[in-house]
Amino acid sequence: MRKPIIAGNWKMFKTNKEAAAFAEEVKGQAAVEGVESVICAPYTALATLVEAVKGTGIQVGAQNIHWEDNGAFTGEISGEMLKELGVTYVIIGHSERRQYFGETDETVNKRTKAAFKHGLTPIVCVGEKLEEREAGRTKDVCREQTVKALEGLSAEQVAQAVIAYEPVWAIGTGKSSTAEDANEVISYIRELVKEQAGAEAAAAVRIQYGGSVKPNNIKEYMAKEDIDGALVGGASLEPASYLQLVEGA
Numbered sequence: 001m002r003k004p005i006i007a008g009n010w011k012m013f014k015t016n017k018e019a020a021a022f023a024e025e026v027k028g029q030a031a032v033e034g035v036e037s038v039i040c041a042p043y044t045a046l047a048t049l050v051e052a053v054k055g056t057g058i059q060v061g062a063q064n065i066h067w068e069d070n071g072a073f074t075g076e077i078s079g080e081m082l083k084e085l086g087v088t089y090v091i092i093g094h095s096e097r098r099q100y101f102g103e104t105d106e107t108v109n110k111r112t113k114a115a116f117k118h119g120l121t122p123i124v125c126v127g128e129k130l131e132e133r134e135a136g137r138t139k140d141v142c143r144e145q146t147v148k149a150l151e152g153l154s155a156e157q158v159a160q161a162v163i164a165y166e167p168v169w170a171i172g173t174g175k176s177s178t179a180e181d182a183n184e185v186i187s188y189i190r191e192l193v194k195e196q197a198g199a200e201a202a203a204a205v206r207i208q209y210g211g212s213v214k215p216n217n218i219k220e221y222m223a224k225e226d227i228d229g230a231l232v233g234g235a236s237l238e239p240a241s242y243l244q245l246v247e248g249a
């Protein structure tokens with residue numbers, strides 16, 4: 001049985017104080033039996049948030065991780081640094097990182113390995129751009145990104161990973177994929193995992209949908225067999241809507 005996981009991606013939103021205020025508002029309401037809930041906050045809010053969400057049922061994630069433990073990598077943050085703060089999840093290869101910051105399948109793979117090295121759970125993002133979808137290349141793109149991201153991981157690690165299928169054209173646009181289409185691609189990704197890491201890992205790995213998920217459509221996705229939760233940007237920023245998403249899962 002895979003435990004559903006709702007992960008909020010706050011992107012570059014919320015100061016340290018705003019993050020603390022969010023935690024204060026959701027206190028006592030965010031723990032839903034059988035659902036894992038995670039907030040991936042900016043680095044500057046992580047330490048505060050880890051403290052502020054204690055006892056709320058929420059776990060804290062970062063939005064990136066470097067593959068080295070330390071070194072001359074100005075502006076980067078390592079797994080060692082995140083782990084020490086009490087962070088448990090990390091988003092890797094979000095399409096905004098791929099699009100604006102030169103993230104490649106190779107760096108996604110290195111960051112994913114670094115997450116496991118430090119006992120963090122990676123949320124590895126894959127998904128096609130609009131022109132790729134229109135050219136009928138959705139599955140090819142997902143295959144390339146998924147296979148490369150997971151290269152060199154053990155079957156046990158793959159089983160513990162979270163994959164987020166996020167069609168790029170659906171992120172922040174209000175144009176969500178239908179639950180049927182999302183489930184079809186996610187089933188395909190699960191097949192790929194089976195080829196690469198075996199049936200047990202494929203049955204265990206959690207695969208989320210992401211792209212304009214809101215409280216009013218979360219249930220449609222959760223009703224699908226292969227969809228194990230959602231990675232949510234905009235709708236995770238307000239306490240009330242975040243809570244509705246966790247309850248909807």
Ligand code: PEP
Pocket residue numbers: 009011166170171172173174210211212213231232233234235
């Ligand atoms: C995201 O940031 O990963 C995302 C899916 O954003 P939104 O929910 O706003 O589309």
